[in-house]
Amino acid sequence: MVSTIGLARALALAACMAGLALPTLAQTPAQAEVAHYVLDNGLEIVVIPDHRAPIVTHMLWYKIGSADEPPGKSGIAHFFEHLMFKGTKAHPAGEFSKVVSDVGGTENAFTANDYTAYFQMVPPDALATMMRFEADRMRGLVLSEDVIDAERDVVLEERRSRIDSSPRALLQEEVAATLYQNHPYRIPVIGWLHEMEQLNRRDAVAFYDRYYAPNNALLVVAGDVEPADVLAMAQQTYRLVPPTPDLPPRLRPSEPEHDTARTVTLHDPRVGVPAFSTSWVVPTYNSAAPGEAEALDLLAEILGGGIRSRLYQQVVVKTGIGAAAGAAYDSGAYDPSGFTVYGVPQGNATLAAVEAAVTDQIAMLIRDGVTPAELESAKTRFVRSLVFARDQQSDMANLYGRELSTGGSVEDIAQWPDRIRAVTAEQVQAVARRYLDPSVAVTGYLLPPAVQGQ
Amino acid sequence: MVSTIGLARALALAACMAGLALPTLAQTPAQAEVAHYVLDNGLEIVVIPDHRAPIVTHMLWYKIGSADEPPGKSGIAHFFEHLMFKGTKAHPAGEFSKVVSDVGGTENAFTANDYTAYFQMVPPDALATMMRFEADRMRGLVLSEDVIDAERDVVLEERRSRIDSSPRALLQEEVAATLYQNHPYRIPVIGWLHEMEQLNRRDAVAFYDRYYAPNNALLVVAGDVEPADVLAMAQQTYRLVPPTPDLPPRLRPSEPEHDTARTVTLHDPRVGVPAFSTSWVVPTYNSAAPGEAEALDLLAEILGGGIRSRLYQQVVVKTGIGAAAGAAYDSGAYDPSGFTVYGVPQGNATLAAVEAAVTDQIAMLIRDGVTPAELESAKTRFVRSLVFARDQQSDMANLYGRELSTGGSVEDIAQWPDRIRAVTAEQVQAVARRYLDPSVAVTGYLLPPAVQGQ
Numbered sequence: 001m002v003s004t005i006g007l008a009r010a011l012a013l014a015a016c017m018a019g020l021a022l023p024t025l026a027q028t029p030a031q032a033e034v035a036h037y038v039l040d041n042g043l044e045i046v047v048i049p050d051h052r053a054p055i056v057t058h059m060l061w062y063k064i065g066s067a068d069e070p071p072g073k074s075g076i077a078h079f080f081e082h083l084m085f086k087g088t089k090a091h092p093a094g095e096f097s098k099v100v101s102d103v104g105g106t107e108n109a110f111t112a113n114d115y116t117a118y119f120q121m122v123p124p125d126a127l128a129t130m131m132r133f134e135a136d137r138m139r140g141l142v143l144s145e146d147v148i149d150a151e152r153d154v155v156l157e158e159r160r161s162r163i164d165s166s167p168r169a170l171l172q173e174e175v176a177a178t179l180y181q182n183h184p185y186r187i188p189v190i191g192w193l194h195e196m197e198q199l200n201r202r203d204a205v206a207f208y209d210r211y212y213a214p215n216n217a218l219l220v221v222a223g224d225v226e227p228a229d230v231l232a233m234a235q236q237t238y239r240l241v242p243p244t245p246d247l248p249p250r251l252r253p254s255e256p257e258h259d260t261a262r263t264v265t266l267h268d269p270r271v272g273v274p275a276f277s278t279s280w281v282v283p284t285y286n287s288a289a290p291g292e293a294e295a296l297d298l299l300a301e302i303l304g305g306g307i308r309s310r311l312y313q314q315v316v317v318k319t320g321i322g323a324a325a326g327a328a329y330d331s332g333a334y335d336p337s338g339f340t341v342y343g344v345p346q347g348n349a350t351l352a353a354v355e356a357a358v359t360d361q362i363a364m365l366i367r368d369g370v371t372p373a374e375l376e377s378a379k380t381r382f383v384r385s386l387v388f389a390r391d392q393q394s395d396m397a398n399l400y401g402r403e404l405s406t407g408g409s410v411e412d413i414a415q416w417p418d419r420i421r422a423v424t425a426e427q428v429q430a431v432a433r434r435y436l437d438p439s440v441a442v443t444g445y446l447l448p449p450a451v452q453g454q
Numbered sequence: 455m456v457s458t459i460g461l462a463r464a465l466a467l468a469a470c471m472a473g474l475a476l477p478t479l480a481q482t483p484a485q486a487e488v489a490h491y492v493l494d495n496g497l498e499i500v501v502i503p504d505h506r507a508p509i510v511t512h513m514l515w516y517k518i519g520s521a522d523e524p525p526g527k528s529g530i531a532h533f534f535e536h537l538m539f540k541g542t543k544a545h546p547a548g549e550f551s552k553v554v555s556d557v558g559g560t561e562n563a564f565t566a567n568d569y570t571a572y573f574q575m576v577p578p579d580a581l582a583t584m585m586r587f588e589a590d591r592m593r594g595l596v597l598s599e600d601v602i603d604a605e606r607d608v609v610l611e612e613r614r615s616r617i618d619s620s621p622r623a624l625l626q627e628e629v630a631a632t633l634y635q636n637h638p639y640r641i642p643v644i645g646w647l648h649e650m651e652q653l654n655r656r657d658a659v660a661f662y663d664r665y666y667a668p669n670n671a672l673l674v675v676a677g678d679v680e681p682a683d684v685l686a687m688a689q690q691t692y693r694l695v696p697p698t699p700d701l702p703p704r705l706r707p708s709e710p711e712h713d714t715a716r717t718v719t720l721h722d723p724r725v726g727v728p729a730f731s732t733s734w735v736v737p738t739y740n741s742a743a744p745g746e747a748e749a750l751d752l753l754a755e756i757l758g759g760g761i762r763s764r765l766y767q768q769v770v771v772k773t774g775i776g777a778a779a780g781a782a783y784d785s786g787a788y789d790p791s792g793f794t795v796y797g798v799p800q801g802n803a804t805l806a807a808v809e810a811a812v813t814d815q816i817a818m819l820i821r822d823g824v825t826p827a828e829l830e831s832a833k834t835r836f837v838r839s840l841v842f843a844r845d846q847q848s849d850m851a852n853l854y855g856r857e858l859s860t861g862g863s864v865e866d867i868a869q870w871p872d873r874i875r876a877v878t879a880e881q882v883q884a885v886a887r888r889y890l891d892p893s894v895a896v897t898g899y900l901l902p903p904a905v906q907g908q
Contacts, residue, residue: 071525072707074636174714177635181628182528182646192636192710253526256646260628260898263717267893439721439904444714450893 034400035227036410039234041243042215046400046410047230048222050393056223057397058130059119060138061405063218064211066191067113067184067252067335075191076207078111079155079199083208084118085109086147088140096133099126113185114334115405121394124224131237138212138241148201156197159190167268168275168446175264175444176338179279182253183335213244218404222397252335255281258440265445273323274351277342278358278443282435284333286407293331294419295427296339296435300329301378302370302428303361304341308377310365311341315357321349325358334406339435351445362436369429383417488854489681490864493688495697496669500854500864501684502676504847510677511851512584513573514592515859517672518665520645521567521638521706521789529645530661532565533609533653537662538572539563540601542594550587553580567639568788569859575848578678585691592666592695602655610651613644621722622729622900629718629898630792633733636707637789667698672858676851706789709735712894719899727777728805731796732812732897736889738787740861747785748873749881750793750889754783755832756824756882757815758795762831764819765795769811775803779812788860793889805899816890823883837871 037045066077087093100107105122120130163169173188180186190196219238221230258281285293304311304327315322323346330337341362343354370378389395403413491499520531541547554561559576574584617623627642634640644650673692675684712735739747758765758781769776777800784791795816797808824832843849857867 072705074707170713174635174712174716177710178632178716181631181640186635194708194710251526253528254648256631256648258628259624259720261719261721262628262632265715266713267715 033227034410035231037227037231037234039214039239041239041241042213042217043234043238043241044218044404045231045234046218046220046404047225047227048220048396048400049225049227050222050396051224053393054123054224055121055393056124056127056221056225057119057121057393058127058134059117059220059222059397059401060134061115061117061218061220061401062212063114063216063250063405064116065112065114066187066189068211068250069184069187070203070207072195073199073203073207074187075155075159075189075196076199076203077116078190079151079196080204080207080212081109081111081116081118082151082155083141083143083147083204084137086151087142088137089142090136090140091133096137099129099133103129111189113189115402117401117405119394119397127221127223127225127230128233128237131233135237135241138214138217138238141208141212143201143204143208145201148199148204152196152199155190156193159193159196163188163190164193167266167270170268171264171266171444171446174266175277175279175442178262178264179281179338179442181256181258183255183281184252185333185335185337210244210246210248213247214238214241215243216247218401220397220401220404222393222400250334255336261439262442263445264442265447267447267450269449271446271448273344274448275324275342275344275446276351276355276443277340278355278441279338279340280435280437280441281336282329282339282431283336284331285412286334287336291419291423291427292431294423295431296329297331297382297420298375298378298423299365299428299432300327300331300339301382302374303327303365303432305378305381308381310361310374311343311358314361315343315354316346319357320346321357322346322354325354332402332406332408351447355443359438362432362438366429366433366436370425372425375423375425375428379420379423382420386417386420487681488864489685491681491685491688493668493693495693495695496667496671497688497692497695498672498858499685499688500672500674500858501679501681502674502850502854503679503681504676504850505678507847508577508678509575509847510578510581510675510679511573511575511847512581512588513571513674513676513851513855514588515569515571515672515674515855516666517568517670517704517859518570519566519568520641520643522665522704523638523641524657524661526649527653527657527661528641529609529613529643529650530653530657531570532644533605533650534658534661534666535563535565535570535572536605536609537595537597537601537658538591540605541596542591543596544590544594545587550591553583553587557583565643567643569856571855571859573848573851581675581677581679581684582687582691585687589691589695592668592671592692595662595666597655597658597662599655602653602658606650606653609644610647613647613650617642617644618647621720621724624722625718625720625898625900628720629731629733629896632716632718633735633792633896635710635712637709637735638706639787639789639791664698664700664702667701668692668695669697670701672855674851674855674858676847676854704788709790715893716896717899718896719901721901721904723903725900725902727798728902729778729796729798729900730805730809730897731794732809732895733792733794734889734891734895735790736783736793736885737790738785739866740788741790745873745877745881746885748877749885750783751785751836751874752829752832752877753819753882753886754781754785754793755836756828757781757819757886759832759835762835764815764828765797765812768815769797769808770800773811774800775811776800776808779808786856786860786862805901809897813892816886816892820883820887820890824879826879829877829879829882833875833877836874840871840874 033049035047064077069076100120103122103126105120107120109118177186282296283292303309311325315325323344325343327341329339341358343358345351345354389399487503489501518531523530554574557576557580559574561574563572631640736750737746765779769779777798779797781795783793795812797812799805799808843853
């Protein structure tokens with residue numbers, strides 16, 4: 001089973017913004033139509049009617065991600081994503097996937113820091129069947145030693161191919177492990193190799209019993225369905241699953257004040273073109289002071305969100321020293337998370353020159369602020385990206401799933417455009433000044449092998 | 455109550471080696487006289503007869519340190535060291551201290567990564583009384599909200615005065631938080647400020663109930679006493695304390711493979727003279743392959759253990775560019791721990807020049823190894839430091855307490871000199887090559903404020 005791992009929101013937003021045709025807005029579902037329920041066993045349900053095509057996206061989100069793992073058990077959340085395809089008491093491994101395939105559907109799953117999600121896209125008349133299978137594996141998995149041992153090898157191989165064979169991924173891991181001094185976002189989603197090797201049946205059973213339960217889950221259904229029908233189907237399937245009695249509160253150790261500037265350097269013979277990234281831990285929507293996350297979203301957009309941004313224009317277009325430059329902000333993370341700028345040199349330009357150009361742009365923005373015109377333009381682009389996300393049914397389901405599994409609400413999504421529009425230039429400058437402080441930045445360098453003596 | 459915090463072994467060894475007169479060896483206690491018992495409630499007892507003066511050192515060690523704290527509860531081990539002086543059901547706060555003082559004794563306590571210890575030095579006829587008080591507070595503390603709130607303010611003030619007011623201490627904190635990507639040695643012993651502020655009565659009671667018990671403790675008595683008498687006293691006092699039924703195994707998350715070189719930089723207006731330190735995580739006696747910890751101990755001695763060492767001779771004496779240079783290795787830590795080299799410039803020399811000189815010395819040692827003469831000299835100095843530790847009664851009690859609370863045994867102490875003497879020059883070179891790899895080093899820089907634009 002293929003899994004997607006990563007900073008899900010940043011990637012998803014990037015995907016939303018890349019290459020989509022302008023949707024016919026009148027055809028996209030209106031906010032008011034979104035239905036929200038909670039079953040008496042604690043399962044949260046969101047239904048987003050979308051009648052443009054006879055298809056439905058069925059996603060089950062668990063509010064458990066790698067940042068919720070017990071100490072020393074890194075990788076178990078993602079390991080579980082794999083185990084969920086291994087068969088239950090009622091249905092042997094492969095049966096669920098075969099049913100999805102037989103109706104012409106597709107399925108997948110992904111694990112991130114804050115959640116684990118399972119989804120199928122199928123014709124509407126297969127929805128009840130999807131719910132039956134998904135509800136069955138919420139509590140009915142067969143976790144034998146054989147299953148655990150075989151799947152552990154699979155995730156270890158996934159780690160080798162995705163992380164250990166990639167200097168960029170290895171550097172990213174150690175940048176995260178450096179950026180966060182205390183919070184579990186420092187631990188890789190896929191897990192540390194030496195801890196993955198030790199994951200066992202007892203760990204798996206304990207994790208499953210505690211976290212895979214309706215009171216820790218969110219059902220998102222988007223598509224050619226009516227909310228009342230979805231609710232009725234959920235009551236005949238998910239409602240039969242008992243809640244877990246010992247669900248712990250979602251409390252993670254938080255960051256201390258950062259006082260130092262730090263660097264992380266990887267020299268590797270596989271590196272052709274060098275690169276750098278500089279990161280800070282900043283608030284996100286779930287815990288930021290009013291307006292701060294919105295201002296940071298626009299700061300990322302103005303500074304480095306695509307080809308209109310200052311970094312791209314200055315580093316790539318005007319001076320031509322960079323092959324790439326930009327910014328990213330994981331504003332939807334449950335806890336304070338990374339704000340990152342990055343650059344890659346072009347031709348004979350040095351990495352140091354690109355880094356200096358990026359640093360200069362930040363210093364200039366902190367000193368002089370942003371112009372009304374670029375603020376307006378950034379707001380328009382940002383709000384349009386939110387609208388674009390509604391064009392593709394799976395993106396829309398993703399948007400609601402992420403929001404509601406990281407402390408947000410249906411109302412937060414509805415109000416997001418207005419909250420973005422309300423941000424002032426002063427607010428953008430203020431968050432840049434407050435958070436993009438070079439004296440507490442963490443900078444990663446991806447470099448070819450050092451010359452002798454270095 | 456004053457507490458000592460830190461890399462206890464390194465500091466204690468340094469203390470042992472500094473300024474002590476050569477002991478008359480015939481007067482120090484022979485290894486064979488050391489008695490070792492275990493009571494049926496799990497309490498381990500070590501008695502080291504030392505009849506040179508009519509005094510006895512009574513130390514109670516708990517095998518619980520800051521690295522054993524629950525996630526998000528940093529500082530609670532040290533907080534408890536304070537709470538232990540706050541009075542029990544049987545004896546109000548201050549009574550124990552008054553009794554110690556009335557017999558002309560002294561007392562203190564300290565918390566480290568791997569243990570928390572309480573000790574008194576008193577005349578031998580007060581030993582039974584010390585045991586009675588110490589056993590009483592093992593389980594009898596009164597942990598009221600008032601006591602918790604008042605003492606939390608005391609440890610917060612201790613943090614402010616020891617850490618937050620010291621650029622060097624702040625840098626050290628973030629170097630440790632960077633060096634360890636996964637292991638709890640990255641968390642400061644005194645605690646992160648924001649977590650200390652949240653420590654509450656419930657945390658304290660849970661910690662006390664679980665960890666303060668005879669099956670998690672070690673009694674060390676050194677002095678003018680007979681082992682049989684000490685055992686009899688312990689049976690009348692400590693033996694009455696029931697063991698805790700739910701003592702968890704001492705398992706901590708361990709380090710992943712390190713792949714990157716990292717730096718940690720603090721610019722601070724309070725810094726007059728700059729300094730740097732470079733650290734690696736290396737094995738320690740408790741888990742190293744045979745001979746590796748011994749070789750690392752000698753490597754630290756040869757490279758930077760005092761004025762005879764290569765770093766001191768080259769950086770301070772010959773070139774005169776350094777005011778200080780040396781190495782330290784925390785070989786007694788329960789888990790793999792830091793090996794550190796450091797340097798401070800002198801006069802007009804730059805920090806970069808000092809760092810380069812230190813780096814060169816390491817590269818040279820890795821390339822050419824160590825000479826038979828300097829290995830012999832280092833062995834002699836190291837073994838002598840172990841002998842010196844027996845001169846002072848409290849140092850001797852410390853040595854046994856540290857060893858037995860970090861996975862070692864009485865026999866390990868006895869065999870230590872011979873194991874050091876067996877190390878070959880090839881072994882020293884091999885551990886230097888294997889562990890002092892610049893591509894995975896973590897370097898901290900303590901610097902005055904950056905000039906504008908930097």
